[in-house]
Amino acid sequence: MTGGVFLTLLLIGLPISFVLMVTAAVYVWLTGNTALYSSFMQQLFAGLQSYGLLAIPLFMLTGELMNAGGLTRRLVAMASVLVGGLRGGLAYVNLIANMMMASIMGSAVAQIAVMSRVMTPEMERQGYDRAFAAALTSAGGLLSPIIPPSMLFVIFGVLAQIAIGDLFIAGIIPGLILAGAFFLVIAVLGFFHEFPRVARPARAEALAGGLPALSIPVVIIGGILLGWATPTESAALAVLAAFVIGRFVYGELTLPALPKVFVETGVNAAAVTFLIAAANVFGWVLLYEQVPQTVARWSGGLTDDPFVFMLLVNLMLLLVGMVIDGIAALIMVVPILMPIATDVFGIDPYHFGVVVCINLILGLLTPPVGAGLYVASSMADARPTAVFKALVPFLGSTLAVLVLLSWQPDLVTVLIRD
C-alpha cells in the first residue's frame, strides 16, 4: 500500500520532496502510529542539521557569481589557448574547460547549461557537427560530480556520515580516468572524422585574462585537498574570491545584479537541500518497514561477491537514474543500499559513494528525463535523439569506467588510505 502510494505519486509528477513527505504521512496513518505526527516537523528540520550541507548553497553561489562576473568566460578562453592548435583542438578545449568548470560548479545541469552556451556555437562555427558538439559538451558535464566541488559528494557524505573532504580526494583518480577515457574517445573519433584544426588564438591576453579566475578552482581544490579548510570553508572562500575578482579585477559584476544572483542560488539550493529534509521523515518508512534488511536478504540470495553486488547496484541505479534526477535518486537509495554495501558485502563507503555518484549522473543524459540532455539539445537547437546518438561513445566509456571502478576499489581508496 505505502509502496503503491509512493510509486503513483512519484510517476504522476508530484514534486519528489512532497512524494517523500506524503508517503511518510500516509504510512504513519496506515500503521496507526499517529503520535509521530507531532514530531513530523521536527524530523524535517533535523534532517538538515549538518555542517556539511552548508557547502551546497555556497558552491552554488560561487558558480552563479562566476557567471555574472565574467570568470567563466575567461576560463574557457584560457583553455582554448592551451589546446586550441591540436587537430580537433576545440573538442579538447571543450573537455578541459569542462574540467575547470567542474572544479567550480557543483551541479552538472548548471554546468551543461553554461558550457552549451559558450562551447557549442563555437564548435559549430568551426565546422563540427552540431549534435556532436552538444553531445561532447554534455558529456563534459559528467565530470562535474567527480571533480570537487560536487553536490552529489556533499550529499552522499552527509547521508552516509563520512568525511566529505576525503570523498573529494577519493574522487580524483576516478575523475582523471574518466577524463582520460573521454580524451581517448575524441582522439578515436577525430581519427575517423577529420576534426578541424584552428590557428591558436591570441595567447598572452587570454592567458593573463584567465589567471585571476583560475584562483577559484585553486582555492576550492587546494583548500579541500591540502586539508587546509573544510569543504564548507573552501566554498565560502571561493564565494569571496569570485566576488572580489568579478567586481574589482574584471569589473563585470555590478551591485544591482547581486540580489538576483543570491535569490537564484537560494531557490535552487533550497529545492535541492529540502529533499534531504523530506528524506529524513521518509526514513521512518524505511526504518519501521526494515526495507534495507529486506533488500539485503534479497541481494544476499543473489550473490555473495562484492563485485557482482556492485554490478547489480550499477544496473539498478542506471534504471532509477533514467527516471529520477540524480540528487533525488541519491537521497532515496543511499539509506537503503549503503548499510548493505558496507555491512553485508564489506565494501568501502568511499568506494561505494564514488561509484554511485558517477552512475547517477549518467541519468542526466539518458531519456526520458535526462535534464542535461535536454538542456544541451535545446541550447544547440538540435534534436535530443541526434545528441543522444552522438553521446553513445561517451556513455559507453563511462559505463566501462564504472565497471573498472567497481572491480578495483583501490583506484578510489588508494589516496585516502593512511
Add this chain to the structure above:
Amino acid sequence: MKVLTTASEAVAAVERWAVIALAVALVGLILLNVVTRSLAMAIYWVDEMAVYCMIWLVFIGASLALRRRRHVRVTAVIVALPRGAAQAVEAVLDAIVFAFCAFMIWMAWIWYDPVTLAGYGFDLDAFAGATFNFIYDEPTTTIGAPKYWVWLVMPLFALTTTLHAAANLADRLAGRAPIERAPAPPPEKETAKGAAKGAMK
C-alpha cells in the same frame, strides 16, 4: 481567487529578501569562522549559527520555490499525456500539495501545542510534565536560546507553503499556470538545419 495570488506574491517578495539576507549572513559567518580560526580565536557559536541560517534559508527558499514551481519532479509521464489529461493531472497534483501543506499546519500546531501551554499558564515545566511534549525544554548547543525559537521556521514554512500552494491551485484552475511539455524543439526545423549542416561537412 485573484486575492490568493496577490497575497502569495506579497509573501514571495518578503521571502525573496529573507533568502538574500540569509545567504549573505551564511557567507559572512563561515568567513568569520575561517578568519577567527586562523587567528586561533575561534568563536564557538558561529558553526551552529551558520547551520541554523542555512536551515532557515532552505525552508524559506523551498517555500519560494514552491510558488515558482521549481521543485524537482518526475515529468516523464506528464509530458507524454495529451494536453487535457496533463492539465487535469497537474490540477490534482496542485491539490495534493495544498492538502499536505495544510496538514503541515496542523502538525506544527500539535507540536507547539499553544492552547495546552496556555492552559498551564505558560508554565513550561508543568506543560512538559503533563504532555510529555518536550519542545520547550530542548536547548540549542551553543547559542543560548531555547531551540523552539529556531524551530519557529517550521510553522512559518507550513503557513507560507499553504498560501503558495493555494495560489498555485487557484492559478491552475483559472488556467494561468504553465503545463509541462516535452522540451524538444520542433523536428521539421531541425531536419532542415541538420541537412544543411551535413552538406557543409
